Amino acid sequence: MRVVHYLNQFFAGIGxxxxxxxxxxxxxxxxxxxxxxxxxxxxxxxxxxxxxxxDNYAAENLEQLTAWALDRVREAQADLFVAGxxxxxxxYGVAAGALCAAVQQHLGIPxxxxxxEENPGVDLYRKxxxxxxxxxNVTAMxxxxxxxxxLALRLLAGEEVGPPSEAGxxxxxxxxxxxxxxxxxxxxxxxxxxxxxxxxxxxxxxGAVFPKVPAPPPVIDLGRAKVAIVTDGGVVPKGNPDxxxxxxxxxxxxxxxxxxxxxxxxxxxxxxxxxxxxxxEEDPDRMVxxxxxxxxxxxxxxxxxxxxxxxxxxxxxxxxxxxxLGREIAKKLKEDEVDAVILVSx
Amino acid sequence: MRLTLFVHPITDLxxxxxxxxxxxxxxxxxxxxxxxxLQDGRLESVSFxxxxxxxxxxxxxxxxxxxxxxxxxxxxxxxPGAISPMALAGRGTTHVxxxxxxxxxxxxxxxxxxxxxxxAEWCPFSALHHLVVIPRPRPDLPRHMALNARKQAxxxxxxxxxxxxxxxxxxxxxxxxxxxxxxxxxxxxxRVAYIAQVHSRQFVAEVDEQIVYGHNTTGMVPVVLHPNEWxxxxxxxxxAGLNVLTYHYQxxxxxxxxxxxxxxxxxxxxxxxxxxxxxxxFDRDLNCTLAAELTKWALGADAAVLTKTxxxxxxxxxxxxxxxxxxxxxxxAVMVGPPNLSPERTVESSTLFNYPEVDAxxxxxxxxxxxxxxxxxxxxxxxxxxxxxxxxGLEKLAASRVTGVTSQQGxxxxxxxxx
Numbered sequence: 001m002r003v004v005h006y007l008n009q010f011f012a013g014i015g016x017x018x019x020x021x022x023x024x025x026x027x028x029x030x031x032x033x034x035x036x037x038x039x040x041x042x043x044x045x046x047x048x049x050x051x052x053x054x055d056n057y058a059a060e061n062l063e064q065l066t067a068w069a070l071d072r073v074r075e076a077q078a079d080l081f082v083a084g085x086x087x088x089x090x091x092y093g094v095a096a097g098a099l100c101a102a103v104q105q106h107l108g109i110p111x112x113x114x115x116x117e118e119n120p121g122v123d124l125y126r127k128x129x130x131x132x133x134x135x136x137n138v139t140a141m142x143x144x145x146x147x148x149x150x151l152a153l154r155l156l157a158g159e160e161v162g163p164p165s166e167a168g169x170x171x172x173x174x175x176x177x178x179x180x181x182x183x184x185x186x187x188x189x190x191x192x193x194x195x196x197x198x199x200x201x202x203x204x205x206x207g208a209v210f211p212k213v214p215a216p217p218p219v220i221d222l223g224r225a226k227v228a229i230v231t232d233g234g235v236v237p238k239g240n241p242d243x244x245x246x247x248x249x250x251x252x253x254x255x256x257x258x259x260x261x262x263x264x265x266x267x268x269x270x271x272x273x274x275x276x277x278x279x280x281e282e283d284p285d286r287m288v289x290x291x292x293x294x295x296x297x298x299x300x301x302x303x304x305x306x307x308x309x310x311x312x313x314x315x316x317x318x319x320x321x322x323x324x325l326g327r328e329i330a331k332k333l334k335e336d337e338v339d340a341v342i343l344v345s346x
Numbered sequence: 347m348r349l350t351l352f353v354h355p356i357t358d359l360x361x362x363x364x365x366x367x368x369x370x371x372x373x374x375x376x377x378x379x380x381x382x383x384l385q386d387g388r389l390e391s392v393s394f395x396x397x398x399x400x401x402x403x404x405x406x407x408x409x410x411x412x413x414x415x416x417x418x419x420x421x422x423x424x425x426p427g428a429i430s431p432m433a434l435a436g437r438g439t440t441h442v443x444x445x446x447x448x449x450x451x452x453x454x455x456x457x458x459x460x461x462x463x464x465x466a467e468w469c470p471f472s473a474l475h476h477l478v479v480i481p482r483p484r485p486d487l488p489r490h491m492a493l494n495a496r497k498q499a500x501x502x503x504x505x506x507x508x509x510x511x512x513x514x515x516x517x518x519x520x521x522x523x524x525x526x527x528x529x530x531x532x533x534x535x536x537r538v539a540y541i542a543q544v545h546s547r548q549f550v551a552e553v554d555e556q557i558v559y560g561h562n563t564t565g566m567v568p569v570v571l572h573p574n575e576w577x578x579x580x581x582x583x584x585x586a587g588l589n590v591l592t593y594h595y596q597x598x599x600x601x602x603x604x605x606x607x608x609x610x611x612x613x614x615x616x617x618x619x620x621x622x623x624x625x626x627x628f629d630r631d632l633n634c635t636l637a638a639e640l641t642k643w644a645l646g647a648d649a650a651v652l653t654k655t656x657x658x659x660x661x662x663x664x665x666x667x668x669x670x671x672x673x674x675x676x677x678x679a680v681m682v683g684p685p686n687l688s689p690e691r692t693v694e695s696s697t698l699f700n701y702p703e704v705d706a707x708x709x710x711x712x713x714x715x716x717x718x719x720x721x722x723x724x725x726x727x728x729x730x731x732x733x734x735x736x737x738x739g740l741e742k743l744a745a746s747r748v749t750g751v752t753s754q755q756g757x758x759x760x761x762x763x764x765x
Contacts, residue, residue, distance in 0.1 A: 127692070163765055173693035174765045177711040177745070179468060184681055185599035185756025188651050188708045189538075189607055192679035195706045196536035196649035204709035205682065205693065205764065207700040248689050274657060276550050316658075318690030 001156065002048045003041065004073045005034040006083040006099055008092040012052040020091075022054030024068055033145055037082060040149035048076045058095035065095065066102045073103055080152055081107075085114030085134040085144040086121065093121025101128045110155035114144045115170075122170050130161065131170045171206070221303075225339035228306035230329060232314030233287040233346035234272030235263075235280065244313055246271040252312035252325055254332065257305075262291045274315040275346045287344055306338050314345060348523040349436050349574040352418075352516035356445040359396050359475040367510045370517075372443065374477055374507065382506055388483050388495040395478040395727045397449075401461050402721060405478055406728040406737030408457040408749045409450045410583050411471060411593040412500050414443040416508035417578075424505035425579040427560030429498050435559075436522075436574025441511045444518075446475040447593055448507065450500035451729045452493075457587070458737060459749045463721020470750040470757055478727050479503050490552035493585045497556060501582075501592075522574050522605055527616045527645045535611065536677075539647035540573070540600055540618045541637050541667060542755075546656030547625030549586050557584055558620055568621035568637040570644050573601050581620065588656045589684045589754040599756035600651060617645040621667070623660035630663050638670035649677040655754050657685055658698055665699025672703035683710025683762065684752040691715065693764055711760040713745035713752035 009019040011032045030038045030047035038047045051072055058065050073081055081103040083096035093115045100111035114132035115121050122131055130151055134144035147168040154161050164171040180187075187204070194201035219225050236244055242253040249271075257263070263284040270277045270287075285291045288309050296302045310329055314322070333341065358371035365375035376394055383392050397403050416424055421438025423430030449459060449471075459471045466472035481499035483492035531537065544557055551562040558566070559580050571580065576595050583590045607613045621637040624630025641647050652668055654660035661682055668678040688695040696709075720740035728734035745751045745760050752758055 127694075161765075163763060171693075171764045175691040175693065175696065175711075175762045176765055177713075177716040177760055178763050179759050180761045182759070183599055183603075183756055184683070184708050184710050184753070184758045184761075185603045188600060188679050188681050188756060189603045189613075191706045191708060192538065192649050192651050192677065193536065193607065193613060195677045195679060196538070197534075201706055203705050203707045204761065205696065205707040206705070207697055207702070210694075210700070274659075275548055278550075316686075316688045318688050318692070318695045320690065320692075320694075 001041065001045045001080060002076060002078050003038070003045055003080045003082060004049055004051060004076050004078040005030065005037060005047050006051045006069065006081070006096060007032055007034065008058070008089065009052065009054040012050070014052070014054070020054045020056035022052070023057055024051065024053040024065055026051060026072055033085070033141055036142060036145045037149060040146050041152065048078060053095070055089065055091035055095070059091045062095060062098055066098055069099050070102055070106055073107060079109055080156060081109060081111040082148060082152065083111070083113040085132065085141070085148065086119060087134050087138055088116045088119055088136045090120045093119035094124060097121040097125030097129060097131070101125055104129065110152060112148050112152045112155070114148050117170065126170050126172050130155070130172070132168055133170050219340045222340070223300055224303040226304045226306055226337060227293065227302050227340045227342060228333055228336070228338040229288050229290065229293060229309040229342050229344065231288050231309065231311050231344040233275070233280065233311070233344060234270050234313035234315070235268055235284050235287050235311050236271055238267055238269050240269060240271050244271050244311070246273045246313050247315050248317050248321065249313040249325070250321065252310055252329055254308040254310050256308055257290050258307040260290060261294045263288060272313040272315050272346055287346065289342070289344065293342070306336060347437050347526070347572050347574055348521060349578055350439045351520040352439055352441045352511070353444045353518040353520060354441065354511040354514060355517050356443050356475060359398065359446055359477060361394060361396055365507070365510050367514060372446070372507065372510065379503060379506060383481065383499050383502055386495055386498060388487055388491060389481050389499060390484045391482045392499060393480045397461060397476040397478055397727055399461065399473050399475065401725065402723050403461045403725040403727065404721065404723045404737055405449055405451070405459040405461070405476060406726055407451045407453055407455045407733050408459060409452040409455055409496060410500055411591045411749060412448045412450065412504040413593050413596045414446065414448060414504045414508040415579065415596060416441045416505050416512060418512070422578070425501045425582070428556040428582060429501045429505065432559060434575070435578035435580040436572050440578055441508050441516070443508050443511060446477065447471060448500050448504040449476045449478045450496060451478060451480045451727070452496045453729050453733060455587070456747050457749045458743065458747055460721055460743070462723065464718040465721065465743060465748050465751070468751055468759065469748050477503065477507065480729050490554055493552060494554045494556065497582070497585070522577060524573055524608070524615050526572060529614060529616065532614065535614050536648045537616045537646060538604060538613045539616055539641045539645045539650045540604060541641060541650055541652045542618065542620060543623050543653065543655040543660055543664065544581055544620045545584050546588065546623035546660045547629060548623065548656055548659055552585060555585050556582055563622050566622060568619050568633055568640055570640055571618050571620050573605070573615055573618050576601055576618065584655070589752050590655050591750065591755070594750070594753060594755040594757055599753070600653065603756070616647055623654065623656055623663045630666070634663055634667040634670055637667050638674060641671060642674045642676055647676055652678060652680045653754055653756065661698045665701060665704055668704040669701040672701070678704060679706035679708065680704060681708045681710065681756065683758065684712050684746060684754065685714065686712030689715065696762070709762045709764070710752065710758045711745060711762040713760060716745040716760060717742045
């Protein structure tokens with residue numbers, strides 16, 4: 001079993017913060033914690049090469065470093081890629097996560113790393129990778145590397161990895177259903193009692209961390225702006241020509257309202273199962289307010305109403321999918337030189 | 347207020363000439379019951395079937411499941427406000443036929459009770475006897491009236507059957523007693539409240555839909571109810587179901603669990619709030635704020651558990667109510683789960699609220715993507731022969747279709763584990 005191991009300047013023994021600009025280098029065999037890794041992976045394992053890079057260099061040149069690392073891993077004909085463990089070191093964790101994700105995606109071999117919960121690399125990459133919880137204490141190196149090795153061996157053998165609490169990795173946020181002995185009622189009362197009496201409790205769901213999307217600058221002069229209506233309420237032309245699904249819609253449609261002042265009930269239908277549709281079926285302007293927008297256009301409050309409205313269904317729409325739909329819609333609206341959007345949600 | 351249940355176990359159920367209970371055997375006087383239910387002129391006909399545990403059978407098209415219960419005369423009325431005059435529920439004695447249900451069928455419903463096969467182990471109703479009631483409202487009736495007639499037929503049947511036990515000595519007695527918010531605080535014993543949505547305004551309640559003491563909840567704001575009122579017929583499952591069953595109001599998993607903890611001296615169950623998920627932002631903010639405020643100031647709760655009815659908007663409302671409570675110093679735990687339809691199966695897609703303070707969450711599976719093989723059945727009981735056809739040849743069933751497996755009332759044991 002051939003392994004490629006990635007270390008930062010500190011764990012490779014080059015130096016501390018002052019050496020964070022160290023450029024990437026390849027070293028033969030195992031170095032630093034890599035020796036422990038090799039030992040714990042078992043007699044079949046060999047760390048063929050160790051890739052070393054300073055944390056600052058990595059942070060500032062992540063794309064090039066990644067391409068470089070992929071080449072090294074290919075050359076080494078590695079079966080496994082391991083990075084870190086990084087503990088709390090944030091730049092190290094982000095680089096390790098990026099490299100592991102790239103190796104996994106482009107080379108199709110298992111990649112494992114380890115970080116403390118607070119390491120920014122965890123939230124960025126937990127969905128994509130197995131990130132062992134190393135804790136913050138570097139003296140727990142043996143334990144962290146041990147868990148990384150066990151996990152790696154399972155991945156290589158194609159075995160089930162097991163739940164986060166057992167295998168010691170940060171929850172990836174993937175859901176699997178299973179029967180448990182206790183009813184939800186029993187678990188709920190026990191949990192609130194613990195919380196109310198100051199005892200420890202473990203939530204069955206911990207909130208996701210969503211990356212912040214910076215707001216664009218405001219529209220300076222609405223009276224000169226082109227405004228488009230976008231809805232996730234599933235209002236589509238009768239017949240649903242683009243076959244937009246009412247649930248977890250995969251696509252969106254742009255529909256002409258050129259010369260239209262008011263949407264007529266007979267021209268539209270609703271593809272969305274999550275709200276009482278009767279009122280929008282009676283008058284689609286209730287979800288796609290063309291009538292009001294036209295008035296505002298006539299009054300000069302709004303410069304121009306875009307001659308298409310965009311529609312999809314937001315019901316039970318996975319976030320990754322919604323992100324894609326949003327990006328695609330934004331791209332089209334930018335091409336159409338739209339300045340602002342009224343987003344009407346069901 | 348104290349509610350005493352006189353429990354009469356039923357281990358044998360059959361149709362026959364005269365309604366009577368002998369030991370643990372209930373004979374249902376078919377013509378008598380039919381006559382009683384057809385007093386409601388909105389029904390054209392009604393049919394009955396008996397389904398027993400262990401049968402290779404499937405009951406399809408489940409509209410509601412109701413436990414036969416009848417008030418001791420003088421202690422109130424059966425399902426008050428709905429099929430009886432208004433009276434405070436939750437006091438005195440109620441007779442219960444335990445070990446059986448009235449299962450009301452009607453279209454359209456894809457819900458099934460699996461009496462055999464892999465789902466039987468997890469379906470809470472496979473171990474019980476069922477008197478299946480299939481009311482057939484006149485076809486010319488407006489839909490809401492037909493649904494009301496259907497619901498009432500089930501409730502009347504349940505009360506009618508339980509009345510056969512009046513005067514018989516119970517095999518068992520259960521007592522539910524709570525002095526409510528006026529009970530003095532005991533050091534180390536948290537005062538706990540339960541806040542439950544009973545309807546979601548994603549769906550406009552029918553004018554004659556009967557949910558809280560027969561009221562359809564339109565125009566309602568959150569109300570304080572004594573725990574016993576839920577257990578004694580004050581609250582009924584809505585027409586749309588929404589993973590809520592009348593049986594699980596009568597045998598409420600969360601209320602009975604809280605009462606158990608109270609028996610052990612660990613919590614004080616100070617009361618409950620019935621609320622609704624909002625139909626718009628204003629409605630939502632009003633209901634969430636009042637529910638929280640009543641919990642803190644009317645009930646004097648230290649902690650609260652919350653459940654919802656319906657889908658995403660109720661989920662978000664429940665989270666917001668919990669956040670408001672946490673802001674007021676009340677510790678909360680919330681139950682999320684069905685009908686999470688997101689096919690992506692990630693935490694990210696299941697998180698419809700994200701308040702750091704609302705950090706005690708029970709996570710049930712949405713149930714739509716967990717399947718087990720359907721039983722090979724010899725018998726299907728369904729609202730019509732056409733419906734029976736569709737229920738016969740099923741190869742597998744998702745958890746969300748098996749009655750009682752996914753539950754907004756706390757009965758669920760199918761958990762969503764995060765990997």
